[in-house]
Amino acid sequence: MKYSLFRVLLLTVMLMLPISTMAQELPKTYSHVVLNLPFDKISEEPWSKIIDTQEGWGDFYLNLIEENAPDSVASYILPEIDFETFRVVTGGTGIRTNGGHSVSINTAIETNDAVYIEVLVIKPDANCLVTENITYPSAAIMIRKSDKPINFSAIELTRECHS
Numbered sequence: 001m002k003y004s005l006f007r008v009l010l011l012t013v014m015l016m017l018p019i020s021t022m023a024q025e026l027p028k029t030y031s032h033v034v035l036n037l038p039f040d041k042i043s044e045e046p047w048s049k050i051i052d053t054q055e056g057w058g059d060f061y062l063n064l065i066e067e068n069a070p071d072s073v074a075s076y077i078l079p080e081i082d083f084e085t086f087r088v089v090t091g092g093t094g095i096r097t098n099g100g101h102s103v104s105i106n107t108a109i110e111t112n113d114a115v116y117i118e119v120l121v122i123k124p125d126a127n128c129l130v131t132e133n134i135t136y137p138s139a140a141i142m143i144r145k146s147d148k149p150i151n152f153s154a155i156e157l158t159r160e161c162h163s
């Protein structure tokens with residue numbers, strides 16, 4: 001039992017290492033790094049959030065877990081992010097009444113005046129087989145820290161399914 005618990009803890013730590021290691025080895029010309037959150041944020045309306053501190057990141061991450069799996073908070077490890085160098089930008093579409101919807105970040109470009117983030121909002125066409133579960137599509141990325149304003153643009157796409 002003790003050995004199995006150790007293996008689970010070791011595997012969990014190893015899975016979290018690539019996020020923090022990758023964050024420190026990025027070339028200066030990158031667009032963004034996608035962060036895989038354990039859950040989507042439950043929200044009726046579209047939302048976005050910019051996180052610039054470890055405390056803000058911890059609050060956001062813990063809230064995601066408490067909304068979706070309150071009995072298993074202790075089993076999640078908060079990924080470390082170097083907030084001296086990076087910031088987290090996250091957002092979602094709000095409620096969707098079925099599956100098959102997703103959000104993806106297409107590009108994040110920094111100019112002299114601002115950071116521009118292009119979001120792809122993807123929905124299934126009428127021929128797609130989807131679940132009837134309520135979903136809350138969202139995405140989170142890490143970009144280089146900057147005081148520049150962030151401007152979002154969204155492109156809505158329809159995924160074609162052939163019956």
